[in-house]
Ligand code: XBP
């Protein structure tokens with residue numbers, strides 16, 4: 198497989214990103230309101246939540262959804278980063294290759310460059326001098342990111358089932374969204390531009406990536422930064438995550454978490470995770486089956502028309518939130534429109 202072509206498009210991508218960042222910052226200034234114009238431009242469905250030029254959440258208890266990227270929006274670790282790391286090793290003329298089990302262990306280290314340095318610490322054939330090792334890690338990481346962008350552009354990495362539906366539902370029902378990842382901005386840009394279009398960033402009131410923080414997950418900085426930009430409290434900002442480091446970061450910031458299991462963290466979350474603020478754990482947003490706690494059956498006459506293969510929706514998440522946080526919210530939860 199060759200993934201070396203089309204490097205030129207990255208220069209244009211940087212300019213587009215700069216514009217998107219400004220948009221995100223400006224949007225953040227006006228709290229969690231996403232302008233109707235911006236969402237309309239991104240071709241998101243505009244529903245009844247649209248009033249007076251702004252979108253406000255019409256979903257009880259949920260002020261915002263905070264999206265992790267790798268493993269959550271797409272299986273980017275398995276189909277993207279891992280493949281690209283191995284391409285980078287080959288590009289550099291190194292005999293190193295990471296298989297699935299090695300990569301699963303390495304994923305406990307957040308950050309591609311940090312992961313490379315961690316791996317080199319165990320290799321007799323890695324450079325001994327710290328400076329040389331650091332330069333090699335930076336070179337490999339840059340190559341990996343370029344190969345990753347090419348893989349994404351080739352269409353090899355689809356969004357996970359149910360993700361697009363939930364993103365569109367947030368637009369329709371006025372739920373602000375943020376990207377909360379400590380992955381490189383260029384990789385986020387490559388994935389979301391392909392799947393959500395040139396104006397993808399306008400769908401998000403905040404886009405927080407590795408370059409925006411000093412500490413990566415499991416440090417909560419990425420979530421604290423997103424909450425500040427959104428202007429919402431943690432208790433109403435639901436994080437969607439797949440990794441233990443991501444969950445730890447979100448919980449340290451006070452956010453409730455929905456875990457969508459991914460390839461490399463399939464067995465990571467036990468039931469007792471609920472006690473620590475994980476409001477639900479399941480196989481992915483594409484199915485209403487297999488969740489703990491179980492997705493509530495839809496009420497009303499259309500129940501029989503809603504098979505368990507329909508995606509998890511905002512009302513399901515509101516239900517989990519209300520069940521996790523009994524008290525005043527359970528009253529609002531009861532009035533959720535179905
Ligand atoms: C993602 C990561 C990243 C990616 C690679 O964690 O740990 O390091 O594996 O991206 P999360 P970079 O999903 O919790 O954000 O090479 O850009 O670091």
Ligand code: MG
Nearest residue numbers: 265267268440
């Ligand atoms: Mg992840």
